[in-house]
Structures are given as structure tokens and as C-alpha cells.
Amino acid sequence: MYDVTSIREDFPVLKDVIYLDSAATTQTPVQVVAAxxxxxxxxxxxxxxxxxxxxxxxxxxxxxxxxxxxxxxxADHSKIIFTKNTTEGINMVAKGMEWHAGDHIITTLIEHHSNxxxxxxxxxxxxxxxxxEPDSRGIIDPVxxxxAINDNTRLIAISHVSNVFGSIQDIESIIRIAHxxxxxVLVDGAQSAGHMTVDLSALNCDFFATSGHKGLLGPQGTGVMYIKDPDDLEPVYLGGGTVHGVGIDSFELEPFPGRFEAGTPNIPGVIGLGRSxxxxxxxxxxxxxxxxxELTEYAISRLSEIPMVEIYGPDNRAGVIPFxxxxxxSHDVAMIMDETKRICVRSGYHCAMPAIEFLKLDGAVRASFGLYNTVKEVDIFADAVGQITSLVS
Ligand SMILES: Cc1ncc(COP(=O)(O)O)c(C=O)c1O
Incomplete structure (x- = not known):
């Protein structure tokens, strides 16, 4: 049985706040800090x-x-690189692929700025x-x-789960079409890993980037990058750890994964990530x-009852609810929630300006869930939203 009460004991900060911002960063369990x-x-x-x-x-x-x-x-462990976050992993691909003028990339309007x-x-x-462009619910149609594919298309870069809409993209179909x-295909897995099963062997994408500090419950400053074929990328950084032979005018790169981990890494962070x-x-x-x-469905049902609240995103979604x-x-709503009920939600553009502008907004409030949230917290949150709407009605 899922014992949320005992899970919450591992996250002392949750005694003080209602934390509904796990899409930004998750709380870290005591076991990880101990490691x-x-x-x-x-x-x-x-x-x-x-x-x-x-x-x-x-x-x-x-x-x-x-x-x-x-x-x-x-995934094969030799294909896993530790990075500092999703952003670094994606930049490794942008800077490490051998590009030629005229090459073509396909991405989407609802990507996080990092992708x-x-x-x-x-x-x-x-x-x-x-x-x-997505449909109005934030879903990208593989068709x-x-x-958009042409003879020069080299890469499709798409997020698995949108941090703005919570929509889960059909990346399986997109990867099949691409191959x-x-x-x-580069999959931005910042919002999927740790929230749902991610099977990289089955997915068969070429690159998968995620962060340690989101669904994986690890510390900030850790990230994971999967690279299917090391020959697809030149390492962006060189130095200690990336070479096994150096002469006065040449050097030989380490095999995979060492060649992609230059310099002393975030050792305590990576060890914490292993524990998480x-x-x-x-x-x-x-x-x-x-x-x-279950929490997401319940939260949507509660929010949908409140007049003046507009919810964005599809019915079938990950634990991200923009409204x-x-x-x-949106910032005023977030501030009031915090000041009155110690509820932490995200507000603003969520580092995805084109996506928020697509919704014709200048910011949205976002509640996002983690393994430690409870139905009672959702009730307090929904009641708070209801009370805030009464301020403007
Ligand atoms: C979909 C998505 N991609 C990339 C990122 C960037 O993650 P990080 O700041 O850990 O690099 C985020 C962060 O919110 C995200 O939600």
C-alpha cells in the first residue's frame, strides 16, 4: 500500500509548507542527504x-x-553521462553534433527555453x-x-512531458517516424523521469536529457544524459578525465562515457542521485x-468547480496543472497562496515564453505534484484558489 504519511517523514520541509512546485524542483529525502x-x-x-x-x-x-x-x-551504463542538469545535456548535443549550413532541426513551440x-x-x-505548434491542449501531433521533415532534417528535439501543459507527447511515434x-531524436525528459516509467531501450531515442533534482529526487546540480552512440557527438569540454593519452601535440580521448565528463564532477551530488x-x-x-x-485528477475536478478559473492542458496528463x-x-495569485496558506506554486512564464504566449497569457499559475503530496493538501489548495477568486468576483 502507498504510505504517503511515512514518505512525508523523509521530507522534513513538508511540515512547514504545502509544496506544489515539484516541476521546478523536488524536495530531497533525508536518505539522499545522508548519502x-x-x-x-x-x-x-x-x-x-x-x-x-x-x-x-x-x-x-x-x-x-x-x-x-x-x-x-x-539503458547500458556506459551510455549514461552525468551532467549538471537537463540544460547542459541539451547544449552538449547542440554544440557537439557536426552541423552543416542548410541542416534542419524540428522542435516545438511549447519547449522549455532549455530545449x-x-x-x-x-x-x-x-x-x-x-x-x-501544439493543439490547444499542448499536444504535438506526430503527423x-x-x-515538417525534409531532406536536410537532422534532429527532432521534443520534450516528453510539457512543463507548461503537463501534456505527454507521443514520443514513441515521433521516434519511429524520425528513424x-x-x-x-533528442528527448527532453526533465518532467518525465521519476514520474513515469522511462525505458530508454524500448524508446530507442538517440539522446535523452534529464535533471537529477526533479522527478529523480536527487540534489540540484546533477543531471543525466543518455547518448545512444558516442560517435554522434564531439565532447564540448576537454580536460582531466576525458583523455587517456596526451603527447606534446596530440591527445587520445577516453572511450565512452569518460570523454564526456570533463574535470572533477559533482561527486556528492551524483552519489546522492544514486541513493535517490x-x-x-x-x-x-x-x-x-x-x-x-490520482492527485492530479482530483485537483482538476476540484479546480473545475471554481468559476473564473481556467485550466489548460489535456485530460490525460502528468502531474502538472497550469491555470x-x-x-x-499569476504572480499575485502565487504570492497570496504563499502568504495566506504557505502554498508554494509556480507563476509566470515557466521558462517557456512561446508556450505561454500561445495561450495568449502573460503568465500562468502552475501546481505540480510529487510523490509526497496528499489529498488534504489538494483540498487546502483548491479552497485557497476558491477564496482568491472571491477577491475579484
Ligand atoms: C521540460 C523541461 N526541460 C528542461 C528544463 C531545464 O531543467 P534544468 O533547469 O534542470 O536544466 C526544465 C526545467 O523546468 C523543464 O521543465
């Missing part, structure tokens, strides 16, 4: 460098985290970028993607998904 403390207090050394006991123990823990992440995402600006930036090298046309993966697996990703889905209250600025 990081353990590194600092018991065996801190550098990773992959040195023969002494601390360096060896650190390296073992770091590599164990890689194994845990890989097994959780059903949008890196592609727009390539336009100055003569690369064309097509931006596909529209297929229609039929010899096009690579274990934490999720102990509860079970399917159980987490079910719990978050607006007519006549009210």
Missing part, C-alpha cells in the same frame, strides 16, 4: 583519479550511481529550425512533425505514477 554527508564525512576523494583508498571508494560509489541510473532507465534556445542559436550558422527518415534512485525503486515508479495521477484566474496576475 551525500557520508561522502563528505567518510570517504571524500576525487573520482577516477588516484590509487589510494578514498579515491577508490569515491570512484566505486560514483560508478555505482551510474549503474543505478542506467538500470532505472533501462529551444540552443536550437535557435544554431540559426546563425545557417541551420534552419522549424517550430511545430505535423512528419510533415524511418534517418533523423535523430534506490529510494524511488523502493517505493516503485508505478506506485508513484499512480499516486501522482489562471480571470482578472488576476
Amino acid at each position: 551525500m554527508n557520508d561522502y563528505f564525512y567518510r570517504f571524500a576523494g576525487n573520482y577516477g583519479r588516484g590509487a589510494h583508498r578514498l579515491a577508490r571508494e569515491t570512484t566505486n560509489h560514483y560508478e555505482e550511481s551510474r549503474e543505478k541510473v542506467a538500470s532505472f532507465l533501462n 529551444f534556445i540552443p536550437w535557435l542559436n544554431l540559426k546563425r550558422y545557417g541551420i534552419f529550425v522549424d517550430v511545430i 505535423d512533425i512528419e510533415g 524511418r527518415n534517418d533523423i535523430q 534512485i534506490e529510494y524511488i525503486q523502493d517505493i516503485g515508479i508505478k506506485n508513484i505514477e499512480k499516486h501522482e495521477n 489562471s484566474i480571470s482578472g488576476m496576475n
